[in-house]
Amino acid sequence: MTVDSDHGSEGSDDGGEKGSTEGVNRGSADHDPEWPVRIPLSNEAFEGNNNAYLFAAGGEVGLVDTGVATPDAREELRARLADRGIGFADVDAVALTHWHADHAGLAGAIQAAGGATVHVHPADAPLVERDEEAWSGFRTASVGRYEAWGMPPDRREELIAFLESTDDYDHAAPETTPVEDGDRLELGGTSLDVLHLPGHTAGLVGFALDAPGGRDLLTGDALLPVYTPNVGGADLRVERPLATYLDTLDRIASGGYRRALPGHRDPIADPAARAREIADHHADRARRVVDTLDRIGPADAWTVSADLFGDLSGIHVLHGPGEAWAHLEHLERVGHVRREGREYRLAGDPTDIPGDLLGRGTGDR
Ligand SMILES: [Zn+2]
Ligand SMILES: [Zn+2]
Numbered sequence: 001m002t003v004d005s006d007h008g009s010e011g012s013d014d015g016g017e018k019g020s021t022e023g024v025n026r027g028s029a030d031h032d033p034e035w036p037v038r039i040p041l042s043n044e045a046f047e048g049n050n051n052a053y054l055f056a057a058g059g060e061v062g063l064v065d066t067g068v069a070t071p072d073a074r075e076e077l078r079a080r081l082a083d084r085g086i087g088f089a090d091v092d093a094v095a096l097t098h099w100h101a102d103h104a105g106l107a108g109a110i111q112a113a114g115g116a117t118v119h120v121h122p123a124d125a126p127l128v129e130r131d132e133e134a135w136s137g138f139r140t141a142s143v144g145r146y147e148a149w150g151m152p153p154d155r156r157e158e159l160i161a162f163l164e165s166t167d168d169y170d171h172a173a174p175e176t177t178p179v180e181d182g183d184r185l186e187l188g189g190t191s192l193d194v195l196h197l198p199g200h201t202a203g204l205v206g207f208a209l210d211a212p213g214g215r216d217l218l219t220g221d222a223l224l225p226v227y228t229p230n231v232g233g234a235d236l237r238v239e240r241p242l243a244t245y246l247d248t249l250d251r252i253a254s255g256g257y258r259r260a261l262p263g264h265r266d267p268i269a270d271p272a273a274r275a276r277e278i279a280d281h282h283a284d285r286a287r288r289v290v291d292t293l294d295r296i297g298p299a300d301a302w303t304v305s306a307d308l309f310g311d312l313s314g315i316h317v318l319h320g321p322g323e324a325w326a327h328l329e330h331l332e333r334v335g336h337v338r339r340e341g342r343e344y345r346l347a348g349d350p351t352d353i354p355g356d357l358l359g360r361g362t363g364d365r
């Protein structure tokens with residue numbers, strides 16, 4: 001991971017009065033075929049480059065997600081907005097898909113510059129606001145979970161050091177305003193419908209909009225191209241993470257969206273197909289977890305993760321065993337494995353386990 005230490009221009013020009021932004025080239029639904037405007041922002045710490053999405057119409061400016069609060073990403077966001085004559089102080093509202101630092105990180109800096117309203121789901125709001133009690137509870141629960149997974153003490157320390165290293169970022173915490181499923185949010189002159197899409201985090205929300213050519217869904221990390229969103233390690237507060245996430249995939253697949261605009265990488269041309277592909281991937285992974293337990297015998301989540309993913313570093317020390325645990329927990333719930341202490345064992349002969357071992361029926365997603 002790289003954290004750029006150049007703080008040279010931080011805070012130098014994003015304050016001040018809200019100026020007139022009449023006539024500037026902001027892009028709009030009328031003029032820009034790629035609407036909303038996608039702003040890629042560098043991110044070497046977590047899952048790769050992030051997208052912020054700019055909405056600017058009718059004299060209003062809004063952003064969905066903000067990028068990580070590193071000096072590099074901050075300067076990139078500032079420059080891309082400046083290309084369109086917009087300063088941080090001109091942003092009226094920010095809507096966050098979820099609490100992760102690579103999506104929410106710069107919301108506080110934007111709010112500090114011009115008082116932008118920052119919208120986030122109540123389940124993720126305390127972590128975005130950096131509420132002390134919420135964070136200390138989260139950290140304590142996390143360490144307990146690492147132990148329960150069987151993560152060796154040296155790897156636990158390595159992971160905690162990695163996670164704490166992101167505390168060096170500029171975490172100016174915003175005050176937030178809640179948005180919940182079914183709300184309609186006016187952001188940057190555009191109406192966005194809020195969908196609660198939990199799984200990756202407890203309070204992840206997507207935002208649906210009518211764009212030229214069809215209905216789009218901004219998905220944050222609920223749906224990504226190329227790789228699958230982490231489930232199980234990305235937010236240890238999520239109950240039944242795999243089942244919860246599979247429900248979210250069902251909801252996306254049945255929503256009739258033309259396009260998904262994800263939190264990382266390029267737009268997804270067929271969101272329903274991608275949602276089904278990710279669900280199939282989890283079915284395959286569940287089968288691999290069963291095969292692992294069949295081959296090596298009773299094992300904890302850490303051991304299953306090592307068998308599935310090999311040796312891991314950085315954030316993957318969290319995401320690997322988290323993903324293994326999400327599957328083990330689900331397989332236990334549907335009766336294919338039994339847990340004894342930290343270890344999981346097959347509940348019966350694996351050849352008796354039906355093909356649909358996620359216990360959810362097939363073909364109807
Ligand atoms: Zn995330
Ligand atoms: Zn992300």
